[in-house]
Amino acid sequence: MPDPSFIFAQSVSGLTAAMFLFLIASGLSLIFGVLRVLNFAHGTFYMLGAYAAFQFMVWLGPGRGRFWLAALGAAAAVALLGGLVERLLFRRLYGAEELYQLLFTYALVLVLGDAAKMIWGTQQKSVSAPPELGGKALSLFGATIPYYNLFIILLGPVIALAFWLTLQRTRAGRFIRAAALDRETLGALGVNVDALYTWVFVLASFLGGLGGALISPMRATTPGMDTEIIVEAFVVVVIGGLGSFWGTFFGALIYGQVLSFGILFFPRFSIFAVFALMAAVLIVRPWGLLGRPLK
Amino acid sequence: MTRRTPWGLLLIAVALAVPALGSRFYTFLANDVLIWALFATSLNLLVGYTGLVSFGHAAYFGIGAYTTGILMKKFGLSFLLAFPAAGVLAGGFALVFGFFCVRLTRIYFAMLTLAFAQIVWAICFKWNEVTGGEQGMPEIPYPSLDWMGRLPLLGSLRTSDHFYLVSVVLVTVCLWLLRRVVGSPFGRMLTTIRENAERAEFIGVNVRRYELAAFVLAGAFAGLAGGLFGIFNRGVFPDFAYWTKSSEVLIMTLLGGMGTFYGPALGALVLILLNQQIVSYTEYWPFVLGTILIVLLFVFPGGLAGALGTAARRLRRAT
Amino acid sequence: MLEVRGLRKSFDGFLAVNDASVRVAKGQIAAIIGPNGAGKTTLFNLITGHLRPDSGAVVLEGRDITGLAPHDVCRLGMGRSFQRTNIFPKLTVFQNVQAAFLSHRGRGCDLWSRVDELYREETEGLLASLGLGERAGEISGFLSHGGQKQLELGIALASEPSLLLLDEPTAGMSVTETRETIRLVERIARERGLTLLFTEHDMEVVFSIAQKITVLHQGRIIADGPPADVRADPEVRRVYLGEL
Numbered sequence: 001m002p003d004p005s006f007i008f009a010q011s012v013s014g015l016t017a018a019m020f021l022f023l024i025a026s027g028l029s030l031i032f033g034v035l036r037v038l039n040f041a042h043g044t045f046y047m048l049g050a051y052a053a054f055q056f057m058v059w060l061g062p063g064r065g066r067f068w069l070a071a072l073g074a075a076a077a078v079a080l081l082g083g084l085v086e087r088l089l090f091r092r093l094y095g096a097e098e099l100y101q102l103l104f105t106y107a108l109v110l111v112l113g114d115a116a117k118m119i120w121g122t123q124q125k126s127v128s129a130p131p132e133l134g135g136k137a138l139s140l141f142g143a144t145i146p147y148y149n150l151f152i153i154l155l156g157p158v159i160a161l162a163f164w165l166t167l168q169r170t171r172a173g174r175f176i177r178a179a180a181l182d183r184e185t186l187g188a189l190g191v192n193v194d195a196l197y198t199w200v201f202v203l204a205s206f207l208g209g210l211g212g213a214l215i216s217p218m219r220a221t222t223p224g225m226d227t228e229i230i231v232e233a234f235v236v237v238v239i240g241g242l243g244s245f246w247g248t249f250f251g252a253l254i255y256g257q258v259l260s261f262g263i264l265f266f267p268r269f270s271i272f273a274v275f276a277l278m279a280a281v282l283i284v285r286p287w288g289l290l291g292r293p294l295k
Numbered sequence: 296m297t298r299r300t301p302w303g304l305l306l307i308a309v310a311l312a313v314p315a316l317g318s319r320f321y322t323f324l325a326n327d328v329l330i331w332a333l334f335a336t337s338l339n340l341l342v343g344y345t346g347l348v349s350f351g352h353a354a355y356f357g358i359g360a361y362t363t364g365i366l367m368k369k370f371g372l373s374f375l376l377a378f379p380a381a382g383v384l385a386g387g388f389a390l391v392f393g394f395f396c397v398r399l400t401r402i403y404f405a406m407l408t409l410a411f412a413q414i415v416w417a418i419c420f421k422w423n424e425v426t427g428g429e430q431g432m433p434e435i436p437y438p439s440l441d442w443m444g445r446l447p448l449l450g451s452l453r454t455s456d457h458f459y460l461v462s463v464v465l466v467t468v469c470l471w472l473l474r475r476v477v478g479s480p481f482g483r484m485l486t487t488i489r490e491n492a493e494r495a496e497f498i499g500v501n502v503r504r505y506e507l508a509a510f511v512l513a514g515a516f517a518g519l520a521g522g523l524f525g526i527f528n529r530g531v532f533p534d535f536a537y538w539t540k541s542s543e544v545l546i547m548t549l550l551g552g553m554g555t556f557y558g559p560a561l562g563a564l565v566l567i568l569l570n571q572q573i574v575s576y577t578e579y580w581p582f583v584l585g586t587i588l589i590v591l592l593f594v595f596p597g598g599l600a601g602a603l604g605t606a607a608r609r610l611r612r613a614t
Numbered sequence: 615m616l617e618v619r620g621l622r623k624s625f626d627g628f629l630a631v632n633d634a635s636v637r638v639a640k641g642q643i644a645a646i647i648g649p650n651g652a653g654k655t656t657l658f659n660l661i662t663g664h665l666r667p668d669s670g671a672v673v674l675e676g677r678d679i680t681g682l683a684p685h686d687v688c689r690l691g692m693g694r695s696f697q698r699t700n701i702f703p704k705l706t707v708f709q710n711v712q713a714a715f716l717s718h719r720g721r722g723c724d725l726w727s728r729v730d731e732l733y734r735e736e737t738e739g740l741l742a743s744l745g746l747g748e749r750a751g752e753i754s755g756f757l758s759h760g761g762q763k764q765l766e767l768g769i770a771l772a773s774e775p776s777l778l779l780l781d782e783p784t785a786g787m788s789v790t791e792t793r794e795t796i797r798l799v800e801r802i803a804r805e806r807g808l809t810l811l812f813t814e815h816d817m818e819v820v821f822s823i824a825q826k827i828t829v830l831h832q833g834r835i836i837a838d839g840p841p842a843d844v845r846a847d848p849e850v851r852r853v854y855l856g857e858l
Contacts (some may be wrong), residue, residue: 038402038405046539089589093592095594096592098401098402099549100549100592102348103545103546103590103592104589106542106546106583106588107584107585107586107588107589108589109585109594110584110585110588111581111582111585111586111589112579112585114579114580114581114582114585117579117583118579118582151435155564166591173597177385193571203577227538231409231413231538234406234409235410238406240411241517242402242403246355265512267372268421269417269421271413271417271420271421272414272417272418273593275410275413275414275417276414278406279395279407279410279411279414280396282399282403282405282406283395283398283405286399286403345623389858414699450757475725475726476725477725478728478729479718479721479725479726479727479729480721480722480724480727480729481722481723481724481725481727482715482729483709483712483716483723483729484716484717486702486704486705487702487705487713489716490701490702490703490704490705491700491701491702492704493664493696493700494696494700494701494702494769495713496683496684496685496688497663497684497685497687497688497693497694497703497770497773498688498713498714498715498717498769498772498773499660499685499688499701499717499718499773500685500717500722501683501685501686502685505722524855540684
């Protein structure tokens with residue numbers, strides 16, 4: 001039986017992973033909820049966020065506050081890209097069969113993924129943690145938790161809450177929720193649904209890109225991180241419930257814990273465990289934790 | 296009255312003649328195309344004919360490859376047993392997985408097929424004792440094909456050429472079987488499910504049972520394709536079952552046109568040849584492929600075969 | 615032939631069908647009418663097995679079919695057409711009807727025969743009797759609305775049912791098309807000895823061929839009997855006139 005501090009450390013690492021996944025999966029969930037399409041390219045936006053953060057850091061140089069600037073800049077850049085993709089390309093496919101929309105998002109994975117390789121090459125890139133938080137760690141229950149991890153763990157719920165409040169309280173948020181339920185009626189009420197879709201895409205891309213930017217101090221930025229993360233995001237969204245916001249949050253938490261404890265107790269089968277969980281959810285309760293039950 | 300050109304026989308003749316070109320490379324390409332054509336056509340049974348989009352078809356491809364690989368390399372079984380075993384085992388897994396998958400629809404169906412495929416991948420990736428783990432199983436032996444060397448015309452050919460000819464025969468038989476199936480009353484029932492599952496129910500079609508049957512058949516033939524591929528590739532690796540492999544075969548099917556029987560095979564041919572060409576100029580094949588796909592999506596929603604079909608119809612009307 | 619006993623169905627607390635009981639005798643032509651939202655389609659869906667009732671029973675020719683799946687109900691001799699035209703759009707007219715024959719005659723398990731020539735006679739015969747004989751080779755999705763409804767009728771008939779349920783068979787049709795369709799339906803019912811149960815909004819249609827009318831209002835049956843009785847029923851008049 002491994003000692004409690006180790007278990008605690010694993011749990012914290014699971015929490016951290018969960019928050020990153022939440023950032024990405026929430027964007028995925030948002031796009032699915034409103035646009036009804038599973039965006040395979042969301043993992044690529046995440047990866048581009050990481051690369052963009054790296055690039056901004058290169059341009060800005062080290063120094064106080066630079067990391068945060070780079071991260072926000074990266075997220076904004078990815079958001080802009082997402083908006084352009086939606087406005088110029090994706091919009092034309094709204095009438096087409098779902099399958100072709102999915103194929104388009106996969107084609108984006110190919111194009112944007114390779115574009116990243118073209119620009120940044122195949123070698124790993126790394127970004128140093130912000131000096132305000134880097135290097136220092138907290139000692140809790142015998143485990144050492146870097147401040148940056150703590151920051152991420154606290155940031156997750158903050159973003160979740162901010163997002164949720166936006167959805168519940170603001171006009172734009174209400175439109176988004178309405179569009180998820182019935183876009184035609186919304187259009188008939190005079191709301192510019194087209195613009196709404198673009199903003200949803202922009203917001204989702206921002207979250208994905210932010211996730212990538214924020215994770216860059218912790219994990220090496222390499223090609224292939226997009227295809228890896230998108231499947232994890234799928235698992236989270238399935239567990240939490242496709243289209244449900246808090247479902248994504250709790251789904252990410254569960255995923256993080258299953259993964260970290262899986263590694264702890266069944267190191268060989270931890271990856272198996274998450275997919276088995278995904279399959280189990282789909283078999284027993286396809287709408288996940290908090291999704292809308294199927295007919 | 297003009298006789299219809301026996302395209303099928305012509306193609307088989309052409310396929311059989313490839314080794315005569317004497318190039319190892321061409322035989323390699325042709326073998327690749329054949330196997331992927333079978334793989335893509337098996338997926339089309341689900342996607343094009345039954346209307347079920349699977350994101351995890353590579354699972355059965357991988358299961359087939361590992362089955363043949365393990366049986367031949369570890370147990371020294373003959374190809375005559377190991378090859379059908381690939382289809383049987385893959386079909387068996389398809390039965391179990393499919394049972395759960397067909398209870399769901401659309402995106403949930405797709406997600407579950409993906410989950411099962413990733414489970415297969417994870418097992419192949421980690422179960423070192425049986426599957427060789429991350430390293431896979433290199434050096435899968437060729438089946439014993441010396442007897443082919445004693446046949447007229449074939450004596451001068453290499454083993455890889457002999458195996459290629461075996462592939463031609465096997466793939467042709469499999470495709471012919473699949474063709475019979477889709478042209479049968481069973482196949483017609485599948486298309487009614489694709490067209491309108493609710494209506495199909497009310498002409499007495501037990502939709503779930505038919506979908507499961509299609510799932511099993513598709514999985515079995517994918518397994519056979521995998522069995523061939525493991526030997527062709529001289530090695531079996533976990534990425535045979537990874538989700539990106541599933542997306543490759545799905546793209547071939549869609550590219551070639553899921554509305555026709557030979558569309559996916561055409562898609563396989565075009566994609567593999569294109570890949571070969573592009574890769575000689577640049578390493579950024581995914582970029583090129585992605586761009587082509589995007590262009591095609593906006594211009595040709597029916598895929599290549601659909602576009603060719605429309606062009607052919609226009610020609611016929613004009614003459 | 616058909617007996618519905620005390621069917622109840624709620625959706626999220628909304629009671630769509632409330633204790634409905636109907637009997638249709640063999641060979642009868644019966645209609646179910648009621649204002650929009652009265653629960654007619656829900657009742658149909660309960661009878662055909664598309665929905666499970668919360669309580670109550672559906673009995674077909676003495677056999678309890680409550681809760682059976684639609685494909686089983688179909689095999690027991692019930693045919694149905696749908697309110698929104700339900701055909702197989704990319705198949706030809708011929709293939710649409712042939713599919714129903716294939717399924718009904720149990721050829722679905724045949725993975726070997728070539729399908730194109732099977733049941734050609736029966737299919738062409740049925741199409742001809744519906745007036746669709748010349749359109750057999752056309753893609754059904756391109757048929758006019760009226761043509762598609764006729765095709766739907768054909769698909770339902772090809773299952774050789776003893777009881778035929780028609781959900782608003784003349785919806786969206788012009789006056790002439792409606793008259794033709796109704797004449798066709800009546801003739802076919804007579805020729806094949808079918809029992810017919812249909813829902814309709816067009817009162818002229820209902821009163822011209824129905825031998826028995828059931829009136830549904832807010833999920834409850836408020837009248838049930840021969841046309842003359844129903845026409846005179848005060849509550850029926852209230853419900854319909856009150857709607858104006």
